Amino acid sequence: MTEPIRDRLVSLRRSFHRHPEPAWREFLTTTRLVEEIRAIGVDELAVGPDAYDPADRMAVTDDDLEPWIERARERGADEDLLERMTGGNTGAVAVLDRGEGPSIGLRVDIDGLFIEESTDEEHDPADEGFRSKIDGTMHACGHDAHMTWGLAVLEAIAESDISGRLVVFFQPAEETGGGGCPMAKSEFADDLDYLLAIHVGLDHPTGEVVAGIEKPLAMCHVDATITGTSAHAGKAPNEGANAMHAMGAAIVNAYGIPRHSDGMTRVNIGKAEAGTASNVIAEEAHMAAEARGETTELMEYMERRLERTMKSAAKMHGCRAEVDVVSKSPRADSDPELQALVSEVAGGVEGVEHVLPAADFGASEDATFLMERVQNDGGLATYMIVGTDHPTSHHTPTFDVDEASLQHGVDVLVGTIRKLERRHPVPRVESGGDGERVESKATVEHGESGPLGESGVLGETGTRAEDDG
Structure with missing residues (x-):
């Protein structure tokens, strides 16, 4: 057994x-x-x-x-x-x-x-x-x-x-x-x-x-592939569409996405790779990125902006971008x-x-x-x-x-x-409650991180009732 x-x-x-x-x-x-x-x-x-x-x-x-x-x-x-x-x-x-x-x-x-x-x-x-x-x-x-x-x-x-x-x-x-x-x-x-x-x-x-x-934080993982046109970097660079250059622009511009007044947001390009040799205009570039937000709505705002930024950077350099949201969580x-x-x-x-x-x-x-x-x-x-x-x-x-x-x-x-x-059923907490103090050998701290909001539920914007954003 x-x-x-x-x-x-x-x-x-x-x-x-x-x-x-x-x-x-x-x-x-x-x-x-x-x-x-x-x-x-x-x-x-x-x-x-x-x-x-x-x-x-x-x-x-x-x-x-x-x-x-x-x-x-x-x-x-x-x-x-x-x-x-x-x-x-x-x-x-x-x-x-x-x-x-x-x-x-x-x-x-x-x-x-x-x-x-x-x-x-x-x-x-x-x-x-x-x-x-x-x-x-x-x-x-x-x-x-x-x-x-x-x-x-x-x-x-x-x-x-x-x-x-x-x-x-x-x-x-x-x-x-x-x-x-x-x-x-x-x-x-x-x-x-x-x-x-x-x-x-x-x-x-x-x-x-x-x-x-x-x-x-609500989160999404994003994969992007930028496709351009290869060319000889010395003989005919003008004939290429540089996917690496487009990727660089996308990275810089992603970190420039405006923050949102409703709350905290995050963006990161965690992996980037492109090119095959020093004398070849890069035909393809790949990025792995993520966006986060204090609420699901704020994450989705960052997701939309990130996708637009990547596609716009590719277009600016004569390339095209495929952006795939591979996973997300609310x-x-x-x-x-x-x-x-x-x-x-x-x-x-x-x-x-x-x-x-x-x-x-x-x-x-x-x-x-x-x-x-x-x-x-x-x-x-x-x-x-x-x-x-x-x-x-x-x-x-x-x-x-x-x-x-x-x-x-x-x-x-x-x-x-x-x-x-x-x-069961567990009674609902009344509005404004500060949580239940535990009488035991353990110390229990209470304060600002107790039950939130007038009703303890998310409002229309996806934030707690008393959150700033």
Whole structure:
């Protein structure tokens, strides 16, 4: 019989850490998750295209799937599962149905990053033997911990006497913003009363919990190809249409897109390449860019301006541009009702010393698709953070987590799910509320980051009622 997950949180997290797989290539990861889920025993398990419509995926890649499939096969991945994941349809959804009661969703992400993990002996995964076994790929954002939480919570609830329904989304392709949309559009997101999402660290230390993020940035990833005409750079430069020159103009002009008076916006050209040789007018240029906004509307403003800027720069230099929005995610804020409930639970968890009811996020996350879906259907959602002492920032070669936080995350999630069962339906927060103070051994801070707005909902412009923009 499989050893209970609660007794092997560290070893399970480390096993995921050794085998990181990037977006839409999580073949071995999904297989391992399915093995654990089957050992737990659930009422429904959907894998890949049974968990979502593949047509709803974003940032899909089909260029290099086969090496990842073969690698998973060499490590014993089930052939039937690999067949089911054909085309990169990875990820899974597990359902426990325990009769009358609330329907609760839990979302955890499963993909790794294209980062070469450090071999420094001061880097614990290298020193203790669980460094990534895949060159150039790493769990540098804590998704190995997230998967461990998802499985441990599923096991704990399966063994409990809970009444209601728990749906755990093991979501692929978070790092590219590609997996949240199909999960949110799937039948498994229907009729959820509550949605919990979670992240480890994010500059919050071990022993600290944030009950719900606010102000995540809406985001879009944009790929652009500029096509011109090649020519000899010495003999006949006038016969060419210089795609590299057009790309340079596009980059400069993109950073000159006017900011918006309604709120904060961001734009970045993160990758640019063009040309073949010093004596050839470049025929083709490629850019990978992103735009963000404090609201979904502001992101869409930046998206439109960025596309226009790229196309205009290409036209100015006699070229043409194809601009493709490969993925995007909306803004969705945590609900104050769940922030208050999670704060109360976290305040009673052993090892949690400090609880923040809310904190500004300042980055982007495609869990907002699921949050928005649940909120639009009348439910409540929150995106919580369980702190961990990480030696360097997320997305760096020496990122790691303090494994003491693994138990904290399990206890906060299980406690929240059980309290939702008992309190369902959770009372709505009255206008002007400042959140519920927790009386426990943990310190709970309240202040400007508590429940927002007169009604706690987004206004017509997509901003909170008291936000400046």
